[in-house]
Amino acid sequence: MNVLMQRRRERLDRLAETGGAGEGKSLLAEAVTRLRRNPVAMVGAGIIAVFLLVAVFAPLLAPHSAEESFDALRAGLRPDSIPGPQPGFPLGSDQNGRDELSRMILASQQTLLVGVLATVIGLVAGMAIGILAGAFGGWVDNALMRLTDVLLSFPSLLLAISIAALAARASQTTVIIAVAIVSVPVFARLLRGAMLAQRSSDYVLAATALGIQRRHIVLRHMLPNAIGPVIVQATMVLASSILDAAALSFLGLGDADPGRAEWGLMLANAQTYLDVRPELAFYPAVAIILVALGFTLLGEALREALDPKSRR
């Protein structure tokens, strides 16, 4: 047992108690009403909406492709200078004579994809473990929770670094997997706590007495009532996944292909040209910070909205 594991465990268990449905309105409807009155939530949601729109319409918004190298830009490439903004290329060139603006726009797809995929994989695996542990209890619960405890007892970024470092070849897939594994125990513990809280409630008892199948009770009745805290956590994990993926790229554990347009990778590669053209680092960094901030703000607001203690 160590304190990190214990603290993370306690925090998750406490968080798991926060998501029960209120009276009258459905959980979701009430949360949405509360969110709309919260300026923090609106700022967070606004930021994310903008980035999502850019990502969805990236191919239409980007004036050029992310891969194409332009003679006009390449002509200005010197060891000590990279061409800045000029007609047709509002953000100038990258280190290989490609249009920086197009790369920034198209990278939104890749970066959000890495974050979302890592989160979804972690979420699905974690939820599977959480449902099994929470629905069955007993030794299944015990065995699965010991497993998650081991993962919880390691610092998350160090765990991600170790997993990515142990892969045979650095690639975007290994980054996604490494970042996903880190969040598995978090989701598992969270859902398990929320499920356990539902298990002893009256409606589950009633459903069991009516002879409804256990699988149906677990998936149709308990799960929807236990999902609140998991959604909150997933929002937060989206932010940390994008940041962790960027850190892995910086350590050379990301995709080896320098042509790929992805903010973490672009930021990592730009460090070489910091003296020549610092903007190349600045643009992707600001994008990453804003996205991470947006998800964190939304997550905080969601947590508040779902917390029964702060309900009026």
Add this chain to the structure above:
Amino acid sequence: MLRFVVRRLIQVIPTLLLLSLLVFAWLRSLPGGPAGALLGDKATPAKIAELNHILGLDQPIWSQYLRFLGRAVTGNFGSSLITGDSVLAEIGRGLPATAELSVAAMVIAVGLGVPLGYLAATQRGRALDSATIVATLVGVAVPVFFLGYLLKAIFAVKLGWLPPSGRESIGLDATRVTGLAVLDGLLTREFDASADAFRHLILPAVVLGTIPLAVIVRITRASVLDVLGADFIRTARAKGLAPHTVRGRHVLRNALLPVSTTIGLQTGLLLAGAVLTEKVFVWGGIGTLLADGISRHDYPRLQALLLLGALVYVVVNLLVDVSYAIIDPRVRLS
């Protein structure tokens, strides 16, 4: 207390054993291997087999592990595949650098974080409070290595106030006693060297300390708010205690319990941040060893470092538990 500490230390042994087995087996089960990494482009199957034989990597896994374990107990982790030096010596050289950086980072994080969190809580809802919350949210959203390069670009390159990298100015061959550069300068009365080391330390320490700082501010704020709303504070005020007595003995003392856990946890987490920070500032500590070891598949070094990381972690956790009992007499160590 002593019995508690001893028992906890004994409990650590099976954990470390299990971890060593995991690290060992995991590292070796992967394709590529150290021989391929060492030979690089010149790798042919024959050469790889030859090198594997020299390194003892062609033996059965369990015999490799037992040999590794037997040596590890005596402090021999083998030689780094990159430098050929003994891993223990490498770690010995890197540890003071990382220790100095970590201590400085935590001094900043705790020294600023606790007062700031306390102030924010007492000014709840006012400008200072809101500004603090926004700052902590942004602080956690900034990639550590980008913050490093940003501060370096501003304060070292543009303004020239602080050195951009390294631990001391080139050519300044300061005498080493403890390996902690700032302390060494004071001990040997080479005050110039001490000041020089201090100037090198500022930027990396600020970068490494940012995330712990943000976390500590938030926890302190939340914790103080919790305590301020408690009945015993109202009672203390009602019975006419001086405001500073209420603040010091009642509010702070009760609020510091969760904060002390957070401080301990953040200290344990520093190694991950140090890997990034040391790379940015060419610091040459444990983090640098780890980053290089990863990229070159240096197994002996990675094994030793991962075990060391776990050991540090366990010790920090133990210290946190003990500090609980000191701060809160209600906590019994058993």
